[in-house]
Amino acid sequence: MSGTLFGLGIGPGDPDLITLKALKILQKATVIAYPAPDKGDSLARSIVESHLPGNQEEIIIRTPMVAGNTPAHDVYDEYAVVIEDHLEEGRDVAVLCEGDPFFYGSFMYIFERLAHRYDSEIIPGVSSLMACAAQANFPLASRKDILTVLPGPLGEDELERRLADTDAAAIMKVGRHLDKIVRVLKKLDLTEKAIYVEHATMTNTKTLTIAELEKAKAPYFSMILVQKRGEAWV
Amino acid sequence: MSGTLFGLGIGPGDPDLITLKALKILQKATVIAYPAPDKGDSLARSIVESHLPGNQEEIIIRTPMVAGNTPAHDVYDEYAVVIEDHLEEGRDVAVLCEGDPFFYGSFMYIFERLAHRYDSEIIPGVSSLMACAAQANFPLASRKDILTVLPGPLGEDELERRLADTDAAAIMKVGRHLDKIVRVLKKLDLTEKAIYVEHATMTNTKTLTIAELEKAKAPYFSMILVQKRGEAWV
Incomplete structure (x- = not known):
């Protein structure tokens, strides 16, 4: 059985503004994935850092900002394959989304590549x-x-x-x-x-x-x- | 010292979609207040019911819907006085808000009556x-x-x-x-x-x-x- 893809709204920045539901999924998921700039730390990961159990596989979705803030589509193609491999092996993957997953977030690019083929669940979050x-x-x-x-x-x-x-x-x-x-x-x-x-x-x-x-x-x-x-x- | 007025976003309905921050304030507040229809139960209270410690004073803000969904302003005048009495006595009052306090909620009517005279803090929530x-x-x-x-x-x-x-x-x-x-x-x-x-x-x-x-x-x-x-x- 395939794993489930979670779009996990982790809230706007205060670690206490995560929901109980997102926290449970965050701590139970075998794999977490989160966006990060080309170089440097991930804001999403830093928001939830104090909540992490410490034994999870982590996928860092490095997304270089190209001209005009256009997302680099080949980057999402590449990471979608990495996430898909975990789902195929039956591992749940929680993608951390600052704020809310469907409110101006980059999760959409993962969602559109995978959600029609795997079980997925969106956990809404406190938006910016x-x-x-x-x-x-x-x-x-x-x-x-x-x-x-x-x-x-x-x-x-x-x-x-x-x-x-x-x-x-x-x-x-x-x-x-x-x-x-x-x-x-x-x-x-x-x-x-x-x-x-x-x-x-x-x-x-x-x-x-x-x-x-x-x-x-x-x-x-x-x-x-x-x-x-x-x-x-x- | 006066108490603090909290506008507490409790999320859209699933009790697990409350944030850690709102949960802590909910369980620590001496007094909670929540809207309810003229007759019948409060949706806001039912959302958080499983989280309540059971020893709090509760203010039920009964708001009859009048023609055209206009809020009854005298109702809010009246409840603002009740809440104010608690704040004056140094008791924190958490007003439960379905979804988010500032996104099409009735909390605004309490906020505009009291927030300029008492310490207040808004806890954003997952909106509808x-x-x-x-x-x-x-x-x-x-x-x-x-x-x-x-x-x-x-x-x-x-x-x-x-x-x-x-x-x-x-x-x-x-x-x-x-x-x-x-x-x-x-x-x-x-x-x-x-x-x-x-x-x-x-x-x-x-x-x-x-x-x-x-x-x-x-x-x-x-x-x-x-x-x-x-x-x-x-």
Whole structure:
């Protein structure tokens, strides 16, 4: 009998924000796999490190970032084969996913290669979206709000159009797109209704107003939240 | 010294989808508070029931649903005073929130009344959005996708306009708006790229294609997910 492929949401960074369900699967799986940069440590592994039993086989999915943040498809082809070998031998493989597996994560590339041929189970996790809102004490959406999740690399005009036409928004992966996003927020007079959060729930987290943010340098793991009724809450 | 107000994300329904952090606070808080309908049991309390130490004071926030799902503001005024009394006496109060506290939850009404005057901490949870995607094996958003979260009661024309203009969408609280939503999905030729989920991660969960869904009756806790590139994954 083949093993099961788990997409394991491990939460946004605080090791205590893993669910009981993910923790049980994490500690029981024969093999764990996790993404890591070309060189250096895996953030996903560091999040769960204190929970690991220490006797598991580990697959480090080294994913070099190529131009434009495009994932290297041949890398996923290669690792899918490694994971598949374990599944074929009847070993369960838990792929660690920062945040939630199906919310802007790289697990999807493994999932689309293997899930139609093996038993798979997705364990949802606390996403960066919820983590940032909690970290900033920023109620995100309620009642009949329309919430739009926008990727930072979006063109300036489109970003403006979509921010103008929503009740609440989260702009993900701010990084080098910070200046553009701040310009759009100013143009739409939304700077007072937005908040910036980086590394939510991690020890190095930072929350800033848009005014405080100018001239700052945003890391990749940063987000700007907008809530047009925000002034009532903060 | 005053107590702390916790907004405690307890996850979407499976008791094991609570985080370690929320569990610790849940079991340590002197007082817990949770929403319940006018008559009948609290879903939030039932989710955490197996985790409760059994020696806590419990505040049942009875919230009658009035016309148009408007929350009864005087109800929240009243319960805020009850919670405030505990905080004033130095007792921590954990308000249980299904899913995540700041993602379409009623905790916001307590938060806006008390958070500016007492220490408060929000513990993010696994939201219904992530739970539905996981339950349905439905990758929701990746890379540069724009994801739009739409409330079911939205007017038909606006629903159509917004669904036409996004990469992925989640339509929340489908309930009695099912027929309208299905009409719009058909008009936009999106029925094959959408999935229906009710009671995600609970024992009575159900996942249906839009074709299977016709003539079904959707409960309040149901969602339709749309991913325009969906056919590549399912």
